[in-house]
Amino acid sequence: MIIKIDARKQAVSEIEILDKVQQESAARRLDDLETPCLILDADRMDRNIVRLRERLAPLGVSLRPHLKTAKSIEVARRVMTTREGPATVSTLREARLFANAGVRDIIYALGIAPWKLAKVIDLRRQGVDLAVVLDTVEQAQAVAATSRETGMAIPALIEIDCDGHRSGVLPNDQDRLVAIGRAVTDGAELRGVLTHAGGSYAARGDEALQRCAEEERHAAVAAATILRDAGLPCPVVSVGSTPTAHRAVDLSGVTEVRAGVFVFFDLVMAGIGICQIDDIAISVLATVIGHQREKGWILVDAGWMAMSQDRGTSRQEINQGYGVVCDSSGRLFDNIILADANQEHGIIKVRPNSGATLPQLKIGDRVRILPNHACATGAQHRSYHIVRGASDLIEGEWQRFGGW
């Protein structure tokens, strides 16, 4: 379709528009792609999605996936239960762009700053059921005031602190919970409670993870009970993180689960024990550009700009550097990691003390690097090139958006 656009109003400058038109390639196979670039194995992604759906089905909850990981309409449509949602977002830009694509049931899961409420109202006026989260009376009063002024009751969930890792009200802080709840209902809509077991990323082993999941559930349900006992509504009880979503055995009292990174998984999730390395659906394709043979180094054109600087596995038992290295079809090399990275240079080495051998890679050969953190690596790219399994055929290119 043809669109007339004022270049000055573009999200990108004119010079980029010209570049994209010129560079549009008929890339059909992995070898045709410019590097570095992001590869998404849709088969692995589909399996990851089915696995969580099947796991949650008997637990009596709905899935509200976090779209901050993928920031893509195509991925969102595969992971959401319907084209309209439910969905979780981390920025209002995500909310707007997904709403533009038809998503209607959205929770904006970052504590609401009052100046952002005008944009929330804009979206609600367009028919989007956008809910906000908050953990202070002050925010609740702002939400209620805006609701009264506009005649539109904004739904708000109270964020609960289940493990001390970030935001939220303590689940046993009855006075504060009730005060916030009452402030919300003075004009706005109290939609429920929401919590996130971010501490689960540091858990190791199924027992510890199940404990995190139960703490997460218990905190949300305890807070809901306090609110209901005070005569306040609390229809939604929302919990979730990828680790707890994959280990919770009893979700009594919970109405929905949120999780994001499971669509792709990554080395941090593998290190926690939530997935296998073979489940990881995204990788960065890179080209060999040099060697330092005396040192056992292979230089590639994937640096931190392509991988991000996430070193999440450095805090785990197995430190994967900036990522583990596979051949271009995605087959893992044994103990070969992207050990160092500057902006556009990456240095591949044998994992220290592994006794492994550096693969024979020539200048121009390609590798794929599995990331520490899918949310972070994905954010460095503007699109996914879609493959299935070991095939080198590019089935399509899905756009990713960024920014705020």
Next chain:
Amino acid sequence: MIIKIDARKQAVSEIEILDKVQQESAARRLDDLETPCLILDADRMDRNIVRLRERLAPLGVSLRPHLKTAKSIEVARRVMTTREGPATVSTLREARLFANAGVRDIIYALGIAPWKLAKVIDLRRQGVDLAVVLDTVEQAQAVAATSRETGMAIPALIEIDCDGHRSGVLPNDQDRLVAIGRAVTDGAELRGVLTHAGGSYAARGDEALQRCAEEERHAAVAAATILRDAGLPCPVVSVGSTPTAHRAVDLSGVTEVRAGVFVFFDLVMAGIGICQIDDIAISVLATVIGHQREKGWILVDAGWMAMSQDRGTSRQEINQGYGVVCDSSGRLFDNIILADANQEHGIIKVRPNSGATLPQLKIGDRVRILPNHACATGAQHRSYHIVRGASDLIEGEWQRFGGW
């Protein structure tokens, strides 16, 4: 100007185009801006540029700034000596986009992968003097073969390893240098030698930095001498990193200096001792969204998506977390850092053991966070909002591009 664009060919999806048009604001002051966002103080930037120009003027070299830090035409035009360059780039996309904006004298400073030569030829056909770098006979042979096949002699510089930190040929490896040089001149153009003292980032103190600068100079000049003694041309002797560019006292034999991050500076550079914190020209504007008062935490809406995950100062004497915190006019708070960050959440704390007091910040208040690494933080944003000094007036918005 109006452009007709096929949305499918856009660098961004249709939903983003609609979003930008809808969101175009008449932001006139800092308080009008959505957060998080990137602020560039053009006064500080101008001073940083003037300072290096004046420092290099008596040293008999030209400046070839590295545009990978800013990735902006407006910044490039201020830092380059002329509108046509010279310039250094880290990706062919940078080369194309800056060429689209009139830059003609460019070195693509990442070891050349042979499949990229077609794009180099494309640019050279458009009149851009784009040179490549390499450190193997194999690459040299590929460059020479492409040159012969197309009838266009591609200029190549031999990358020299001055400090063992990354790529390049050792400066005393006479056989290899001459072999590469001869392979280049068999059809292509041997433009010179290039080196980068990446190890200087770990140096501490003026004496150590001057030693890095002299090692860098000496390595490049020694390699140039070997080539010339073998009857090969070596007109360009290119050295540079921001630390060595700011401490070199004698650049005899060098023809040009490359440096990038100095346009903005950052906490890593301040930690090395190359600049003051007050010289840092970019910052991330963020909004307070919550507190955990018992823990002494202030939550803001700038997480690692806005800052990057660069923890460069964690390897220095003063660990600045994810950045140091200022008020919205850019005045530094005493010992207040962004200590933790998730994707969109940041946690501000008092620097451990500093005895400082957390500032009184309410929900909705704004802060500015100075980054560890300007190249990394800048890369997370699509534009700079321009201010001057302590003024809150937004003078303009300069686009930044990304990708490959």
